[in-house]
Amino acid sequence: MELHLLILIGLLLIPAVLAAFAMDLLRAAIALLVASLGLALTMFNLGAPLAGSFELSVGVGLITVLFVNAISLTRLVSEEERLERTKDHYRRFALLPVLVVLIGALMYRTQDFWAAGLEFVKYDEAGTVGEILWKSRGLDLIGQIVIIMVGVYGVAILFRRGSPNG
Amino acid sequence: MVNIFVADWIAVIILFCIGLYTMIVAKNMLRILIGFEIMTKGVTLAIITAGSVNGKIVFSQALAITVIVIEVVFIAIALAIVMITQKNKRSLDVRKLTNLKG
């Protein structure tokens, strides 16, 4: 097994675990950023540079900005709540054995599948991502436009000024 | 023999489990969203892996890009709803979201 593969997977999984279990939300957000980085690198490794760079800009950039904003906007008011939170912090590990057992059972059940391995197929596609998006995934483009409209309207509505019923 | 795709699929499964686990045990609404983010990472990876397994990597990139756009919009709206909750209840604890029950 190649070393860089392990490193990439590790770069994806370890920050993810950190993001899940980190005490501080800000640290969790940063860990998520690192996981996004790992994902982007894995994508490059799989031969998907465009999606990788998109993930890099959006996942690493935009989403982290949104999260850090939200965290900093909400953490100021909840001082006593933070005390409370530290108090039962370790309760989140309570169900961990269940998780491990479930993953184990899943792996065990599907071991034949994993052992068989998957064949690597050579790329034989014509065209670039842009061409494909435009030519055969036009509906997805419209969908993206619609969903961005939903997002814009939604943010405009949810942060509207004045009374909710005004 | 464990090759790159198998490793990726296993990573997807582990990411899913971590994400779900976080969404179940977390008390802070933001951490639930982080759990969702972890799952989305897994999904994006799964699509790309699927594409490279059957040789349609370019096609799968187109799909992945759409997924990432939708994910961003989702997170933006979700964070807006979280902020409204914060404004209404001065708290982000999901255990306090129990007005509707029974």
Add this chain to the structure above:
Amino acid sequence: MVLAFIFVPLVGAAMMPIMRKFWVKGSTLVTIAVTLFMLTGSFANILREINSETGISFQKTLLGEKFALSIDGLSAVVLMTIALVTLATIIFSAGVPIGRRSGFNALVLLAVTGMNGLAMATDIFSMYVFVEIVSISSFILIVYNMDEIGTEGSFKYMILSAVATVFLLIGIAALFAVTGDVSFQGVAAGLSSSAPLVRFGLGFIVFALALKSGLMPFHGWLPDAYTAAPVSVSVLLAGVITKVAGVYTLMRIIVAVFGFSESFSNLIMILGALSMTLAAFMALGQGDFKRMLAFSSISQIGYILMSFATGTTLGLIGAVFHFFNHAVFKSLLFLNAGATETATGARRLEDLGGLAAKMPVTGITSIIGMLSAAGIPPLAGFWSKILIIIALWGSGHRFYAGLAVFTSLVTLAYLLHAQRRAFFGKVREGLENVAEVSPLLYGPAVLMAVLAVAAGIFYPVIIRTLNLLLRIHLN
């Protein structure tokens, strides 16, 4: 024509910010115009589907491969239902105070865009995209009043449906990995059912769509979301959104991609029977009008999916007929719940009473809705329910048929109970000054009640139409 179903509401939604600047009242008129256009368009579609001689009239778009959309009989029925319920919602919402009405209309139109796209989509990934559009707009609509329960219901819905969409995507990815395509035909052609990835894919997709449609172990979000939503939104949500995003999508994916298999049928039967029976009992114990209706929705979804899972001609017709009927009578009941809530300010059944005397139109329409929901002849609900029962019996699921009969008794019980608490008996103290709501609020309810009665009386026409519409799915 096909593209119009996506672009007309989209353009309507895009016009809303402009309308807000120049002509605020016009935004509702524009929305109604868009809905009416869709209604006539879907009628035209149905007529064409009936008259098409081949029986296979996949109607491709002009732009061919680029926008892979099509309308067949099933989509035509769904499109009509969407237009109908949206019309009722918009007219109703014009009568209640809503902050920034143009924005509300825009979001409704965007949700409608998503639903229309879903009804016409021909590949599983587009389905995912449209499901997300519908879901995200409905989160915003639920939290529209920005009150405490609104955020709560919306958050629960949001997170559970996020889980659902993630699982839908992983299912799609698994199918994509095996077949190398995401269009219905491509996936169906490349499917070899023995591959473990396909089984996992099926499992994940069924899970995701069961979660979206609120079947029994996955139903936690549904009553909360329905209860928390503003009155006009809950009509849309209960009438079409969950049905289209969950039930219809599941039906379409099974019909177009997987086909019926023994194990799948049994699985859906178990889940459907579970939700049908348990949700009916839970509805029996509810004190909140809207919450009771929400549990009733879960129960009815159980009926639809069980009928569908028989995989027979009659079962499919019963499922689609009940789909339509349920949209009609459930939106009617939610309209009534909204009207009583607007008029009295109370939503718990024990705070209501004797409203039939004070609000005659609402009282009568709600009786029609309840009787249709309970399956009393000659209303529409009776026919679809008896079709379902016959289909279940005929396909050998006799235990489930008995269960369905039993549940219809429980349904009658809880609906009568609610009806009696809210509308019959003596007028409750404090409600003496309640008056009938404005025509904008009861108009849609009257429309829906007329539809429920008409569909019951002209049942033979409808069932023959459905038979013609669905013939390409029937073997």
Add this chain to the structure above:
Amino acid sequence: MMSQIILMLLIIIPAALGLSLLAIRTRAKYFQETLGLIIAGYLIYLVISIWNQNVLVNIPWAGFGINLQFRFYAFSRLIAAAITVFTLLVLIFSFKYLEENPRKHLFYALIFITEAMALGAVLANNLVVMLFFWESILITLFLMISLGKEQKAYRTGLKALIIVGFSDLCLMLGIGIAGAQAQTLNMSFIHLNTAGINGAAFVLMLVGALAKAGAMPFHTWIPDAAGDAPLPFMALMPAAVEKLLGIYLTARIALDFFSPTAGMKLLIMTVGAATILLAVMMALIQKDFKRLLSYHAVSQVGYMILGIGTGTAIGVVGGLFHLLNNAIYKTGLFLTAGAVEKQTGTTDLKRLGGLRKRMPATFGFFIIAACSIAGVPPFNGFVSKELILEATLKSGQAVFFAAAALGAVFTAASFLKLGHAVFLGKTPLELKQVDEAHWSMLLPAGVLAGSCILFGVWHRFPFDYLLKPALAFSRLPGIGGVHFSFGFSELLWVTVIILSTAFFNHLLGVKLSGSGLGASEHIHQAKGLKQLYDLAEARFFDPYEQGKKAVGYLAQGLFTVDRAVDWFFEKLLPWLAWLLAATRRIHTGLFSNYLAWSLGGLIFILTYLAWFSR
């Protein structure tokens, strides 16, 4: 072609009239009454105008074998004619009776809708079409009961709705099975045996039919409705229309659709005998005119079921004749009760008495109808009861003969008591000013009383022109040979014994208690029986406590059978409430809870697909 249109008009006209009466609210005096009278009379004319034809209508409808099929033949024409006639009579009666009722237009409308649905159910030749009309009657039933006195009537209506609704669901299920087994829904072509799953269909359909007729244990709403519902409803529905429909379907099921085995016949006969005895025992001790009659309405059904259950020509002819006779004299009795109630304002036997002089015509009609139900020769009730007794005797089941004879004794005794208490004896002070009822109320009762004599003395006419052609479908041997003659056979002596027992019992009762009302008190208070009666009567207070105190298994049995349905509901409700509370508790509102359920569901789905599929 014309006759087919007439057949459709028979259903369409009353339905349209009913619906338009619902819509029209005119102040014009007697407008609705006149219109109703004309239409009701016209319907009778329509039936007679196609009397001798066999009409078949078959309109393609919903597909899947569900067509609008109607059939007018000897049996359905008999029942249809009876329905139209009784509707007219009750309508005439209710003009005066409901004069001051603010909701009378609703009642008229419902009467006509009921008539339309009843005619549809009788004439239908397709099981699903029949079910459609059959179930619609349920709604009008509920609404008509609810028109009575405020809250209690609503509760009774709901009870009737649930009980009858349950039996209708059984019928629906039975029809589903029968249709699937016979591969057709056309009622002309369904002929099944009763083996295996067919047996279930038979029993389920029978439950539906018998419950409509009011047999045990589905009768409990009828006595309650007697107290709460408007009286014309009682005279129309439980006394006439529902019996006609229920026995019509029972006869079709037992004689046409299925060929029941001996065991099944025994089951039907047991239901019949139990209905006769238990209901008549309850009737004997009632202290209310209408309530007493309503228990008899249940009890008399038992004779018809018993007659049909024998499966012999004599029994079936007797049962059907009893159906007609019962509709005649029971409606007549209810109408006299209505006249008494209208004039005196009460139906409580304790407050009535001595009306013989005040209301002579009513008294006369009562005497004729009561003699008829008690089986006094030569009235019609005597003829049909004799036939049924003969059939049970010939079937070799002495138990059923004994039950029928005992039932006859109690019937006669209870009507001696009733007549004594209402019309004889001393007149209470407040009844001194009572006048005879209005002629429009007396006319229907008079017509019915006249028919009692007519059908008794000239029983050959209904035998030859109504019953024997009607029963041609059953293919029973010896239908044509059934005849009856007044003569000194041993069965006449049975009747003499029955009547004299009842009479001496009555004398004994009067002597013991000193009044006509108390004539049944010695039975009521008899050792062992008293507890039975107390239990059965005490259901309004607390059924379980009474049940616990019950002495002896018999008492328990009677009580449980009488109130089985009620008991079921009352016992079930706390459990249900507990269950509902529990389900509400597990919906804590915690979102992680819901997510965990969902994941449990996911694991179930995956496990199912991975391990159990294919």
